[in-house]
Amino acid sequence: MLVAAAIIGACGRGETGKGSGAYDLVLKNGWVVDGSGNPRYRGDVAIRGDRIAAVGFLSGAPARETLDVGGLVVAPGFIDMMGQSEIYALIDNRLFSKITQGVTTEVTGEGGSVAPLTERLVVDDSDAMKKWHYREDWRDLDGYFTQLAKQGSALNIATFVGATQVRLAVVGKENRSPTAAELAHMSAIVDTLMEQGALGVWTALEYAPASYSKTEEIIALAKAARRHGGIYASHMRNEGIRIDDALDELFRIAREAAIPAEISHLKLAGRASWGRMPRVLARIDSARAAGLDVTADQYPYIAGETSLDAAIPTWAESGGWDSLLVRLRNPETRARIQAEMLHPTDGTEGFYNEAGGASGILITGVFQDSLRYMQGKRISEIAAARHRDPIETIFDIVVAEGGHRTDAVYFLMSEPDVQTAMKTWWVAVNTDFPGVAPD
Known part of the structure; x- marks a missing residue:
């Protein structure tokens, strides 16, 4: 193409x-x-x-x-090094916004991936399937690509094994380490999906339940991918004031698993970290000079899109949506979550502070039709209209969605940092977004 x-x-x-x-x-x-x-x-x-x-x-x-x-x-045709179109291709196979901008191939599978699927995970997606009129009739990559071939797609789609997906299939949503038997099962799943064409294994360590994973767990999965010539990609554990720790972890995984590593959407999030991109690039160059095969990709914007609940400390999401909603309905726990969003206890800033507060968070998509009026508005605007505290407003929206994702854009980065990374030869480009159509 x-x-x-x-x-x-x-x-x-x-x-x-x-x-x-x-x-x-x-x-x-x-x-x-x-x-x-x-x-x-x-x-x-x-x-x-x-x-x-x-x-x-x-x-x-x-x-x-x-x-x-x-x-x-x-x-x-351009290769989008990190897209999110794997399910959208089944909903509207035109993937209009990608193909009209010259993207003909997309790489996907950040944390979550189309496989493995279990009956429990399919049930979790049942409301989305009803709303958007698609069916998850597969359980592995062979099944997914068979269905995709039947429906056709304007894009070529390549996928990683999402480490979050593997963890959900075997361990579930709880904040705990896998047992030895569970970790062996997880590694076997990676082996199988690599044989079915996966490019490697991909983590999204800033989000629950992936954030509950210890480094040793990730190394085991990376070794399974490496056995089949795969690579390790990572939305690192932190992209702000603790990015050095996150880089250390990625370098360790690459070294101990003897696997090439790709840093997903390389950035410096939060004003406290702005201006440090030359130093971060120098650290990666040093790792490369020491023999590690480390590269990166980035999106060319100063904002990142994720879920609204990503602003909530990950411990509060242990057990999944139902557990989070129970915690948000408990006044004491709700107050604790709010306090930790303002003053995190894990050494990070958290998405809320990295975005500069409520004015830096924009609602871009809701699941419940009754909340559509919020789309295109910032949390600060919604809170002001409700005469409500901004963080309480975030909690209200999460509860009102009833266990479904709210899409939000967080304004996190500085333009000079984005441009500095973009000029680096080993940094590729991605959109971190699915193909959509105006109709």
Whole structure:
């Protein structure tokens, strides 16, 4: 696939009706950026079927259709190094926002992944399946990709094994370590899914229940992935004032599992950490010089999207949604959670403080239709309209959702830090978002 083939059909000047021709499509006079790192050059690209057939100066080459794309860039389809479209592809396989921006391949599986699935986990997703009209009829990657192939997808999708998903399938949502037998079972699941085509194992250690995982547990899963040539990717345990500790953990996992490691959406979250990106990059360069195969990816924005309940201390989420709702309905526990959001006891700032408080948190998606009026508003706005404390407002929304996710954007990063990382050759780009359509 070519980016230009996806996005410039209506822009170029067409020449059609030339018979069968040697090629199906020729894009002529474009700026060719081939992904090799070489400078762009003006040239033509010929396509036959779903393959690039020729690149160069193809003047007069016969084709069923020729488009003059002068002034536009022709490039291979972009790879989104971290997307979230695996379920969205089953809901609306157009994945419109990705394909119209030139993304043709997406890598997914951050923490949660499409497999493994258990009956219990499918029940947890039952409300979402009813609302969005899809079915989780698979239990492993072979089953998922069989279903995806039946429905078709505008994107190529590649996936990791989400370590959170494996933990949910075997241990559940409790704050505890796996037993030896459970850890062996988890490693065996990774083995099986790697054989079915997974790229590696991916953690999301800032969120419950993954945050309950000890480093040794992750190393065991990483070793299972490594046996099949996989890599380890991680939304690290902290991306703010404790990022050095998080980097130390990632380096240890890469070293002890003898596995390449990818830092997911590299950032410095929270004003207390702004300006430290050159130092973080230097630490990663030092690890690379010492023999570790460490790379990173990032999204090119100063805000990150996750769930509203991510602002709540992870201990309060032990046991899952039902347990969290019970705690939020208990006045004493609710007061403790609020106090720890303002003054965390684990040495971090927490999402609420990293975002600069309620004005830095924007609601972007709700599950309950009755809460749709909140979409596009900041917590500070919603709280002011309700004459309510901002943190109490967060709790009210989480409770009102009844155990379903509220999507929120947290304004966490500084533009200079984003640009500094972006200029580093071993940092790739991702969206950390699914493909969606305006309709």
